[in-house]
Amino acid sequence: MAVKNFLKALSSNTAEEVGAGELKVVTTHDHAQRIEILDDFEQAGINWLWATDAEGRLIYLSEKAAENLDRPIDELLSQPLTAFFENDPDNPDEKSDRPLQFQLSKRSKIHDLVVRRIPKTMLSDDRPTWWTISAHPKFDEAGNFLGYRGNAKDVTLEYQRKLEDSRLAEFDSLTGLANRHRMNNQLNSLLSSFKAANRSCAIMMLDLDRFKQVNDTMGHPAGDELLKQVATRMRNIIGERGEIGRLGGDEFQIILPDIDDRGKLGEIADKIVKIVSQPYPIDDKSALIGTSIGIAIAPYDGVDKEELIRSSDLALYAAKNSGRGQFRFYSADLKDEEEERRQLVDDLRDALTNDQLDLHYQPVVRTDDHMVVGFEALMRWVHPERGVVSPGVFVPIAEELNLINQLGEWALRRACTDALNWPKSIRIAVNVSAVQFANSGFPEIVMNALAASGLEPERLELELTESVFMGDSETIDNTFKILKELGVRLALDDFGTGYSSLSYLRSAPFDKIKVDKSFVDSCTQKDKNSAKIIAAIVGLSDALGMETTVEGVEAFDQFTLVCSKGAKFIQGWIYSKALKLDEIEQKLGDGGFKIEPDGPELYRPDRRTVLRRIGAIHEDHRYDVMMRDLSKTGARFEGMLGVPIDTKLVLDLGAGQLVICKVNRSKEAMVAVEFETPLVSDGAGGLCTRHRVSPYDLAAAGMPLASLPPGNYPLANDASNPTSKPKFMQVALNGV
Template sequence: MKHTPPPIPGKSGPLTLRVLLGLSDSDEDNWGRLRGIQFKRIAELTTSRIIVTLIAAAHIVALFFGKAPSAILGIWAIAVCGLLYYNIKFEHSLCNLGKCVLSRAQYRKHGINAVITGLVWSAPLAIFAPYAGAPELGMLVAILGLLAVGTALGRNAAPVGALIFIGIVSISALIALVLMQQWMFALVVALYAIQCIGGTLTGARTFLTGRLAEAGLSEKSEVVSLLLREFEENQADWLWQIDTARRVRSVSPRFAFATKSPPEEIEGMPFLELISGDAWRTGQFPPSLHELADKLKRRESFSALLVKVTIGRETRWWELSGTPMLNHDGKHIGFRGVGSDVTEQRESSEKIAYLARYDTLTSLPNRLMLTESLNDALRYAEQWRTRCAFLMIDLDRFKAVNDSLGHHVGDQLLAQVAERLRGVMGKNELVGRLGGDEFGIVIRDASEQGTITGVAGRVIEQLSQPYTLDHQTLYVGASVGSAIGPRDGINVEDLMRNADLALYRAKDEGGGEHWAYEPGLHATAEERRKLEFALRNALERGELSLNFQPVVDANSEQVLSFEALVRWNNSEQGFVSPGKFIPLAEDTRLIVPIGAWVLEQSCKAAMSWPSNIRVAVNVSPEQLAEPDFADTVVRALANSGLDAHRLEIEVTESIFLRDANLASKSLEQVMALGCTVALDDFGTGYSSLGYLRKLRFTTIKVDRSFVQGAATDNPESLAIIRAVVAMADSLGMKTTAEGVETAEEAKMIREMGCTKIQGYYYGRPMQLSDTAKIFQRRAAQPRLSA
């Protein structure tokens, strides 16, 4: 607050006799203000007091003129007039400019003046009594009695002076009457004095109580005015007022500022016209303005009503509160209230609400909004006996793009995917981003046959088209899983889980497919869960073992190396296919500890073979992503004692799709130890020739699918094998053909120039103990038997 209003006088305690007389008060400031209120009243009665005093003095002079000495009578009259002049001047000096605050010294001075005044007016009883008879003395007492009554009535606002004057005059009259032995007259005077004293105190209390009530009201009014002024000056809120015709009245500066108009321009203007802009002319009012108009029409109080207004062709949001005004007769005279501009808060709230339900990268609805929409769709389906659906979409090969080209490109790709998804949505569908590269579609009404497959087909088709980002052409597909509500789930959680199961099945089928949920997928998911749990304990239980498949020289058919292959024989499920548990191990990153175990056991097994025989170990991209992969290789070599040149690391092209730099660095460290590196499944990945520039591979392995195709005289397969062999020869690399199962295939591969052969024709995967038999039979047999 800039100003602090004074406290209400007399608030410190009740109006006791001591407080009323000014003899005590706990609050010095209140004491002075109480006395000020009293003496201000005396100053207001100056004129009447002068008249009464002069009339009384004139009567006494006339009463004793010619009887008492003229000099004495004149001296007394002059004393009365001089004392009157002095008292009036003194009292006016205390109440200058309408403010009256007494100090205790001034209060004492006033009391002394009252004593002197009483003695001056009592003097005639002693001075003039010897010169008067009984009639004159009775008249003198009557005049003094009238002065006492006048004092009790006119000066009771300041009771101390009045009581002193009444007391001195009464005592003087009583003494004079007693000396004259006028006992009855003296008794009357005594009773009369008591009445005057009581009347003075009663009048003083009534006067001061009334003045205190007025001061309280005045202070409250001042406080309200100060608060309103402070409110207007320092707050963003403002006051508004309208009359019964809804015209603006008493325009405050801040309200004028909010309307961007001078106060005199908007004074008397219709309130709704002022804040509605062009809508006043067109009649197209926002709903919030209709609500405000209804409140004003029904004369209802309202609070924090959010109203959309137009000020200077700019849309703003005001928060208004108002209450009807009534006059003393209870008649409605308009509205008064407070308002504030909450446009920024409104925009912030809308932004927060938007961020809570929309994805910032793609501007699509997020998981929360999709969940709410799916919940509404389920309720709608239950109410109208229809069907709804939820489609879960996952991008194929997005991880490879994100890892190889960076998250910046990945984010741009997701933004383009979002635009394409938005383009294939109808009014019946809502698409949103669940997170990462997963999206979801809510189909509100999927009762019509073919609706789900139609949406899924359009999504797969659109997302499979090429993307151009940073001058690069990228290809990613999409897999879709769908579930129908309420058939496949009566709540959001069940429906989304079942759509996810269907999506997982679509991914297992190779991607780029739409798969609808079916109850059997739960069994598959449960089997996978149990399999994962069992795999986590496979190493501890000793359920994993190694098989070894020989790799021979294409011309001499001598064994050059063995490829280590991990096998799992579970105590409950029996033999588990590697094609089943290896992908599971990679998904759960269990491949890292399993791979380390395979690496160490393979090195130990190779120590039982001739020193020219190598062991090849497959390494997963998840293993290469480990920063200490090279340390794992060093430990395996050190623990087994195997020479580094006898260990060959086999990798697939997929290692470069995650983090090419990290994979290259890890393999270069391994090659620096003396190990060799082979590129497996060559030609089945992406940009194979580009990978050959990244690393100096020792061997390129031709995938078995090309070997089998060449065996059936497939021209594409034959061309690919010849191209690979020619390229490897030019780069100084060797080639290994996988999947050779017959002598004809072996002869064909040999004639095509492959340097090494691997397949059932030369040996199936076998246990370590069986590998020794190969070396024993090698000299006697032209080839290895299974």
Template sequence: MNTRPQTARSSKLRRLFASDERAGDRSELERGQLALTLVREFEAQGAGWFWRTDRDGQILYLSDKVAGVIAGGDAAGAPFSRLFHTDDDGQNKRTLAFHLSSRTAFADLSVRTPGPEEDRWWSISGRPLVDELGHFQGFVGHGSDLSEKRRSEAEITRLALYDGLTGLANRERMRVSLDQTLSAARTAYRANALMLLDLDRFKQVNDTLGHQTGDALLQQVGQRLMRCVGDTGLIGRLGGDEFQVLLSNEGSRDRVAEVAQAIINSLSQPYFISGSSISIGCSIGVAIAPEDGSDADTLTRNADLALYAAKADGRGVHRFYRPEMLADAQGRKRLEDDLRIALQHDQMHVCYQPVVSAETARIVGFEALVRWEHPKRGPVSPADFIPIAEECGLIEAIGERVLRAATRDAAGWPEDVRVAVNVSPIQFANPALPVLVANALASAGLAPSRLELEITESVFLTDSAQSDRMFAALKGLGVRLALDDFGTGYSSLGYLRSAPFDKIKVDQSFVRGAAMPGGRNAAIIQAIVTLATALGMETTAEGVEIQDEIELVRRLGCSHIQGYVYGRPMLGAQAAEALAANQGRASPVGHKVSRAPRSRMLRRARLDIRGDSLIVRIRNLSATGAMIDGADLSAHPAGTPVLIELVDDQMFAGHLRWAVDGRAGVQFADSFSLERLSVGAARPPAR
């Protein structure tokens, strides 16, 4: 064993500090000077420092680097306990003042400096000094700087509890705060409100302008939320574009509604980022504890259900949780489970609605529509199960079945008859769609030009380059493309300029009521047709139900007509029969003349006609007229002026249209708003 290094070190120490006969010639003064030199070197180069007080607690010595920080360089004579005070983090059971007064030793006590250096933290240790007689002489000790360590710990804590992008609380902190708030509320019987926020159209910003712009937008959203909520609540970002607001001790629905609306208004104002003006929206779901849930999981679930309802109601609104929302959610879950079973047991089938040439009235195609016959519920509306299929990932399986069935059935129709199949945005985003379409066409033996894929405007919310590639791939197969529900989504002329559509389908919301006088729908249809014609596209008017609408859309230039006026969706065999009958011509059915929507009722009203004042009953009412009974008006010719009381003590002018067997029709001189009935009701119903 080599002991020479240890022996050398020991010899060196003995030479420096030992007081044996070999070092006896070194005076006490020299040893003191050497020790002072070593101490000063340690203080200058290391993180440690030394201190000493007298018996009254006043500083006799404090390392220069610490004295310069906390006392301007001169700490001599200052009370040690005033320069440092104990950290109040709850971990120190005994304070610095306690140890100094009780004259007990202490180690690694965390202290900080008062005043402008509040962010400086120190760890100090000390012990009492006594003389040969045991008399207390003061304290001596050492310390080290904890500031950097404290800042690192604070940063770690911040990263653990705060969102790095917005500076708001993160999901973990929101959960802890919610648990603590609800726990305290159970004993104090206080109400608390929880809001869940979701940004509308944020994904479009991310996809079109990039994630850097999206991050900058989220930061501005966080700032606006802090201005709206202020100190009244805790704001957190749960991830993505989801935010949460906890309003403690707030149970007033009116005040919560004011905060929610203020948030919606603020977040809906334009944002200006990198030279771009960006507009988004916000939907909010609200749950209030304890009535909507006394624990975090229940309250969060119910706020989420309210948020779902806000989105379903058109977005840009806030909704409070209601118990029926849970029942609806459970119903959607049951419907989702049944939908999976329906796919496994082939409970779905395809029906076909005729698409008729406006010029010849011949059936030139059919739109394939999926139908579900539930074994217990009966027919389930596509409006109910299609959104659920999109949410739970079943829409692609359904879409493939419809595509294969439609191409197979269409292969048996005349060669000039096409079939249209809807493509959901989820299907459109799948790069495998062209392969699926090609395979379905090949399996059915159907010419690609006889297949028309109907695509909604929502596909343009995804990456434009990806959309362009998909359009090119589909057109490369030779299929036709139709823009469905035009005018109801994020319409842009840029879409029509870049996307290779063969047809525009005019949404039924513009067709309904277009034949009524005084409306603007006809002008909108005319504009769409003019645009499509200029771009070399066909147009289909959807939702045509009244026979006089046929002539209208034909006159406006629509090339095709689709709707109940030419038949409801039918099975494949019935479609084949319709093509074989009457040389494939379609015959209109249903009402011949459009009329304003009517509200059925039974209410009493006064009618003045040629100086006579009569009490009649209103049977139904529309914006343009009413059907009445209770008085024989057959003696008065059509066109006779009348005054009728539609709202209490308010008479409205009109004229008699007809009168037969105690009933009569009255046409108003000016359009009447049915909303006025809720403002001033007429007399009670006749008995």
């Protein structure tokens, strides 16, 4: 009853006493007291009041609100509200992306809209401020809009907490990258919106090679610091082109909207591999890791999140199983590499037990007289079912399974025993992994191998890479000291591929530097500096009293160049590939081993011999042909007779890869063509087209459907696609 009386009193036109004269109620006519209450309300800071005119200009604002904005109230009045506030794009609760100006122009009610203060200048260091505003439009009796009347409140503290909670829910606390939850949401959102617009989206799946070794040898804090540095490097590479996420552990994902150019994607992936693989300074030490990358592109490799991620995972496993430190595009013929790898792990254990491994030896040859001065021992595994398994595949597996010490000791003992019967002038080189070298018992393993075989220490050469310098520096220095006291030789392999090589030469007692093959591959190209780098390495090595071996020489143009730069020792196919032990013993006989160089005149890095069935399309006819050679700029195939020079063709390389080309040579059934657009690397030693084309896009562009590969084309029987007689003869070939 008391509440009803109070409400009745508030609605009265006169001031009445409620109760026995104790309380005087303020009515709508008591203007002075109403203003006093309003002032008390505003001064308390519970809420602020504001009003605009019909043009959106502030005509009233509480003084406390002006103080909050740190501006004189005279500076604020008569200015548009939108001059000081805007929607916050990072608002975790704000679903509308419509700007504040638009919402005000609707002239409807606004309820608890979070807005962010605009800084005074672009260089302003004002503390961030957020308000919530509510308002209703005011109209006169004729319905004319007079402006807004509203209230506001500073919610900065609560809002910052909400932003932080939102950030923690979507971002990795260690690296600041997006987490798995955010990446999944982003990918789902992009794919659903891109599908309707026929837009593409690429994703890269990455994990770090040898990261576990950093954690084990340098500790988890070092591992955390390494992950942060990796995140920084990837941000610098990707920039605004996409979003990077850490999915957990050493697994990362990159989303790249609107990119389906496999040339560009390959360049990005290759740059990531190279930059991530450079040394990391951590606690006055140097950590070395690598990365492998799998790439999938929507809609070609999947149209939804699950399908696309599975495709990128398969590509990642293929990259890892092909030797690591590389990228790989998804292709439909990829098997479930994870299952394949699990089986390979079990098979490797059996191979060690059942003596399925072998050593082959590649000669190191003196250039002035072509005499063999040494051999490098290269591990070979011929699997009873899979055939030859590359060391680039099984050595990383051995490192992960802690089998590398057992595998390395076997190779060392076997190489020393085999080399014992060679002339004393010939040395044997054995590769040593970083995991082996970090083992405190490694010097003893070397001593035992020498003692068991009877090989002189100076005939044994241990090949090390920069990765051996990762870990405890005291242990590394002690190992180097013991090995030199034993009298064995030390060679730094893959020289020039890392940033810290010179410091290693200063601190470690190497006897030889091996110039990495990557410099030799490009040494004859005029737009590269590889020839100068080779000359500089040879000069540096001579100045330090070391030998230099140049690896990977395959052709005479390379041979001539590296010899002119001072190379005295070469290891490459121009002399010999790796040989079996019995082949070496036959050629050695009772004397020395001399090999005359033999190879192509010019090195052609992009030419690959292939034997693959493809399609050649001319006008509205498709011919089945057998491709023999493939390069970035052209191909050679057989299966068509009577094809004139300059004939335009489209080669169907499969999986939507269509290449426009022109015939530049034709003899009987053999045809050579030049591509209109060069191919790009597929990351697995092969080549692919930059773009893939949907058959439906081709049909829309006017290509006759009769010439397309077999498939389900709804318009294939359309009368508007007539066929003509073929102009060339199809030649039947074995296997076609």
